[in-house]
Amino acid sequence: MRIMIVKNYNEMSYQAAQLIADQIIYKKNSVLGLATGSTPIGMYKELIRKFQKGELDFSQVVTFNLDEYYGLSIEHPQSYGFFMWNILFRHINLKRENVHLLNGVTKNIDNECRQYEDLIQKNGGIDLQILGIGDNGHIGFNEPDISFDTQTHLVNLTTKTIRANSRFFNNTQEVPKQAITMGIGTIMRAKKIILLANGKRKTKAIERTINSPITTKVPATVLQLHKEVTIIIDKAASSLLASDGNIFFN
Numbered sequence: 001m002r003i004m005i006v007k008n009y010n011e012m013s014y015q016a017a018q019l020i021a022d023q024i025i026y027k028k029n030s031v032l033g034l035a036t037g038s039t040p041i042g043m044y045k046e047l048i049r050k051f052q053k054g055e056l057d058f059s060q061v062v063t064f065n066l067d068e069y070y071g072l073s074i075e076h077p078q079s080y081g082f083f084m085w086n087i088l089f090r091h092i093n094l095k096r097e098n099v100h101l102l103n104g105v106t107k108n109i110d111n112e113c114r115q116y117e118d119l120i121q122k123n124g125g126i127d128l129q130i131l132g133i134g135d136n137g138h139i140g141f142n143e144p145d146i147s148f149d150t151q152t153h154l155v156n157l158t159t160k161t162i163r164a165n166s167r168f169f170n171n172t173q174e175v176p177k178q179a180i181t182m183g184i185g186t187i188m189r190a191k192k193i194i195l196l197a198n199g200k201r202k203t204k205a206i207e208r209t210i211n212s213p214i215t216t217k218v219p220a221t222v223l224q225l226h227k228e229v230t231i232i233i234d235k236a237a238s239s240l241l242a243s244d245g246n247i248f249f250n
């Protein structure tokens with residue numbers, strides 16, 4: 001694991017966008033796995049800035065999003081599809097046909113999940129996967145105790161996640177109780193992974209991800225087994241880690 005501890009959220013966003021830019025410059029038709037939530041918003045803003053300055057071309061880039069609430073259509077303002085179009089896609093020159101989002105209102109979950117996995121494979125697999133992390137160590141919506149060999153699938157959200165995500169809804173009741181997510185198996189097949197975290201709320205999850213023995217109780221610990229993981233965290237999220245350098249390697 002390569003761990004970058006940076007001074008604040010802006011620096012985390014800048015560094016992550018830089019790594020994505022490097023990937024796209026290296027391979028124009030890179031396949032990106034994208035995350036939603038509050039963490040990557042700054043990174044997406046930085047990617048838009050790079051695009052507007054003419055430093056980045058997304059015309060051949062292919063994207064797959066990590067997850068989607070089950071029961072929310074793309075028109076719903078809290079759906080992750082809506083989020084992606086609003087925060088990133090409509091601001092850059094990504095081709096609509098190269099955007100892949102899970103359909104939260106599918107009538108056939110098994111089919112939706114299988115097709116998504118097939119499409120990832122047909123596109124040559126994910127070159128670079130972006131991840132946030134839940135307070136409970138979830139990645140995507142892979143909640144604690146999930147099996148490590150899962151593919152894209154339907155999951156029940158934990159009370160903790162529903163509570164954490166209720167900040168985006170009018171109340172807890174409105175938060176969907178299920179989601180469709182890439183599995184841990186899907187995520188681990190990505191060639192490279194970047195995990196981002198900022199703020200005090202994430203300190204415990206980050207400390208466990210890096211130092212705890214690998215356990216399904218903290219899904220992100222599985223990343224210790226991946227050969228190309230970069231964790232970018234701000235000072236606040238790193239406060240339980242022993243080393244306090246600017247950048248160190250593990």
Ligand code: PGA
Pocket residue numbers: 036037038039040132133134135138139140
């Ligand atoms: P957040 O969510 O970026 O809104 O903190 C991350 C996650 O739950 O995976």
